[in-house]
Amino acid sequence: MISSLEKVGQWLQALHYFEFMCSSDLQPSLVSFNAMISSFEKGEQWQMGICFLQMMQDLEIQPDIFSFNALISCCEKGGHWQTALSFFQSMLEAAVQPVVISYGALISACEKASQWESALQLFEAIPKAQLRPSTTSLNAAISACEKAFRWPESLSLLVGSASSSHVDLISFNAAMSACEKFSQWRWVLHLWSHIQDTTSQAADLVSYCTAISSCDKTSHWQHALLLFMLMQNARIQASDLSLSATVSACAKSGQWNALNRLTAQGRVSFLQRKKSWIENEPSKQIGG
Numbered sequence: 640m641i642s643s644l645e646k647v648g649q650w651l652q653a654l655h656y657f658e659f660m661c662s663s664d665l666q667p668s669l670v671s672f673n674a675m676i677s678s679f680e681k682g683e684q685w686q687m688g689i690c691f692l693q694m695m696q697d698l699e700i701q702p703d704i705f706s707f708n709a710l711i712s713c714c715e716k717g718g719h720w721q722t723a724l725s726f727f728q729s730m731l732e733a734a735v736q737p738v739v740i741s742y743g744a745l746i747s748a749c750e751k752a753s754q755w756e757s758a759l760q761l762f763e764a765i766p767k768a769q770l771r772p773s774t775t776s777l778n779a780a781i782s783a784c785e786k787a788f789r790w791p792e793s794l795s796l797l798v799g800s801a802s803s804s805h806v807d808l809i810s811f812n813a814a815m816s817a818c819e820k821f822s823q824w825r826w827v828l829h830l831w832s833h834i835q836d837t838t839s840q841a842a843d844l845v846s847y848c849t850a851i852s853s854c855d856k857t858s859h860w861q862h863a864l865l866l867f868m869l870m871q872n873a874r875i876q877a878s879d880l881s882l883s884a885t886v887s888a889c890a891k892s893g894q895w896n897a898l899n900r901l902t903a904q905g906r907v908s909f910l911q912r913k914k915s916w917i918e919n920e921p922s923k924q925i926g927g
Contacts, residue, residue, distance in 0.1 A: 653678045669700055676709040685717035694768060704735050715748035723748040743776040750783035758783035759792060774805040781810055785817035793817035794826060801837055808840040819853040828862065829852040848881045855888040861886035864897050
């Protein structure tokens with residue numbers, strides 16, 4: 640019954656049933672505790688998960704890999720990376736062998752807390768434990784470095800995993816974002832050009848926006864305009880961000896003809912709202 644409630648995310652109902660079971664002098668089993676902790680994880684009730692771990696210890700029920708994984712995930716969702724790390728250490732001390740899911744949840748907890756060094760160390764520990772990194776663990780590690788403005792580390796993680804099957808579009812987008820923040824436009828375009836070959840996935844709106852923004856920041860208007868055109872050819876709906884960056888890149892270099900090409904594609908009203916970008920050429924009436 641508890642497992643059924645856990646699967647549908649009904650942690651409060653599961654708790655009521657657990658209390659009923661205890662009041663009926665039924666001894667909770669390891670399976671019952673694991674189901675409860677998992678329900679707390681899904682309900683983001685990390686403090687309840689910790690309480691149930693203490694109950695297990697009081698009843699001398701040894702937590703297993705499922706118990707620890709659920710507890711780590713509880714803390715990850717609650718934003719408590721240090722507590723998650725302490726459970727991971729407890730798991731090792733209890734001679735419970737971590738699995739890839741254990742590392743992935745812990746790396747994700749570090750990523751959310753901007754602890755990029757810990758995330759990187761944990762990711763590097765995965766193969767040392769004779770495990771194969773997952774897509775989730777890789778993306779969390781790249782994202783942790785990206786959020787901490789560590790573009791070389793993000794890039795190294797992606798390049799080092801490029802030949803494996805766990806690299807996906809999210810991996811590329813996170814690494815591109817890290818490079819874009821430091822105006823590494825050549826790396827951004829290099830990664831963009833290898834997305835489909837490596838992942839068998841086509842670049843999406845996030846990929847194009849990042850690449851165009853990188854070109855805008857470094858005044859490479861030709862690349863920005865080409866990327867915008869390729870995005871339209873791929874039938875990806877342009878966002879205000881992608882168009883803003885393209886217009887900005889062209890306007891900075893005084894490429895009024897290029898801007899006219901954009902207005903000819905039905906973007907007149909948008910450009911008219913963005914006239915502040917072309918103050919250097921007030922006599923030009925874009926789309927006028």
